[in-house]
Amino acid sequence: MLLALDIGNTNVTLGLVNGETVMASRRAATRPMSTPDELEILLDGLLRIDGASMADVTGISLASVVPALVAVASTIAERRGLSMLIAGPGNMPMPVRVQRPAEVGPDRLVNALAVARLYGTPAIVVDFGTATKFDCVSRDGAFIGGAIAPGMGLGIDALATRTARLPRIDLEEPEKAIGTDTVSAMQSGVVLGYRALTTGLLERIQIEMVRTEHVDVDDIQLVLTGGLSAVPWVRSLPGVDAIDPELTLKGLAILWALANGEPSVPGEEAGWAGSAAGSIHIISERDE
Numbered sequence: 001m002l003l004a005l006d007i008g009n010t011n012v013t014l015g016l017v018n019g020e021t022v023m024a025s026r027r028a029a030t031r032p033m034s035t036p037d038e039l040e041i042l043l044d045g046l047l048r049i050d051g052a053s054m055a056d057v058t059g060i061s062l063a064s065v066v067p068a069l070v071a072v073a074s075t076i077a078e079r080r081g082l083s084m085l086i087a088g089p090g091n092m093p094m095p096v097r098v099q100r101p102a103e104v105g106p107d108r109l110v111n112a113l114a115v116a117r118l119y120g121t122p123a124i125v126v127d128f129g130t131a132t133k134f135d136c137v138s139r140d141g142a143f144i145g146g147a148i149a150p151g152m153g154l155g156i157d158a159l160a161t162r163t164a165r166l167p168r169i170d171l172e173e174p175e176k177a178i179g180t181d182t183v184s185a186m187q188s189g190v191v192l193g194y195r196a197l198t199t200g201l202l203e204r205i206q207i208e209m210v211r212t213e214h215v216d217v218d219d220i221q222l223v224l225t226g227g228l229s230a231v232p233w234v235r236s237l238p239g240v241d242a243i244d245p246e247l248t249l250k251g252l253a254i255l256w257a258l259a260n261g262e263p264s265v266p267g268e269e270a271g272w273a274g275s276a277a278g279s280i281h282i283i284s285e286r287d288e
Contacts, residue, residue, distance in 0.1 A: 003043070003057045004252035005073065006107060007064035009130040010153070011227060014043060015249035016052055022246050022253070024050035027227070032066050036075040043076075054080065061252040063087040063106040085256055093258050095142035104143070107248055108135045111225060112143040114251030119221045119242060122213045124205060126198065127248075128226035128234065130154065134205055139213045147201055152194045152228055159186060173233045195233055202237075223247065 002017040008030060015025040026046040031038070044054045060077050062084060064070045070086060077084035085091070089101040092109050094116065111125045116137050124146075127133040131154075134147040152171060160168040169186050177192055179185030206217050213220075222239050225247035234243065244250070256262075 001052070001056045001058055002253060002256055003047075003054075003060045004249040004256075005043075005060055005062045005064075006110075006248045006252065007062070007066050007069050007073070008107065009065060011129075012039075012042065012069075013227075013249065014046055015246060015253070016047060016050065016056070017249070017253045017256075020253070022249050024052070025246055025249055026050070030066060030069075032068055034069065034072060036072050036079075039069065039072050040076045057082060059256065060084040061087070061256040063110045063248060063252055065105050065107060085259055087252065087255055091255070091259060092143070093255070094137075095140075097138070097142045098145045105133070108133055108146070109143055110248050110251035110255060111135050112137045112251075113254055114247050115221065115223050116141045117254050118244075118247075118250065119223055121221070122209055122215060122219065123221035123223065124202070124209070125247065126202070126222070126224050126226075126229075128152070128224065128228035128231075132198070132226075134201055136205060136209060139215060144212075147205065149197060149201065152190060155190050155194065156186075159190070171228070171231055191233060195237070199237060202239075206239075 004015040004017050006013040010030055011027045012030050013025065013027040015022040017023065026049060028042055028046060040054065047053050060073065060082055062073055074084060087106040087110050089096050089104060089109065092113060094113055096104060096109065098104060111127055112135050115123045115125050121137050121141050122139045123137040125135040127135065128151065130151045132149045132151050136144050136146045138144045156169060159166045166182065166186060169183050171191060172187055173191045174184045174187040177188050179188045206220055209220055210217050221241050224234060224240055224243045225245055229243050229245055
């Protein structure tokens, strides 16, 4: 079994992968100061929820935006005798056409790899996490950059912690933009405002990709992922082809398979570009 491990600023997300299938996925809060023992206990505990354990793991495919935890995960792999692949610009089987490839987050590159293999190109991935990332893949399968905005959760935290009287609120969409109390006014600003930010950036990015890739906007695959991709208002975004919360885990599995020369790689049967996703589809590991 392969352990696909995505360490973000807010959550550690793992998937146990057998062949092409994410058998189970779990997440827990990231603790940047974790020791190898603490992280190993966390990973083993998450796997045991689904009847597995670290003893079932034969390799680790890792994407991390927390540098300290890369070393911690490496220690775990070394003492268990496991092979580990650390995703980065140097081992991506795709061109990275940006000014400073080394500065691109590995999760963004893994998402780009996954969307190209599984959904087709050109493509845009919107990853709703601590930050909201818009990652673009060219028609010939290259990562060409994107945009990064503060995540919706950061906005709520900032309002609650940097003001004296504003409370923490749920991410519920209000019925109208003009709030008549504090909570509805905040929901309007955060949820409706964030949807406007998302659609506005997407429109600008799509216009630029239509021009540079010489395609119609309908030819650009739009895939959403990340911990907040399942909130109700996301499903109403225009032009979405798929919502795939496990896209990063699948990308880590694809990267591992390619790096190890495994005969069956997700998306291989359709070629590098894959195929169009068609109408919107919300995907989980059960769809594999």
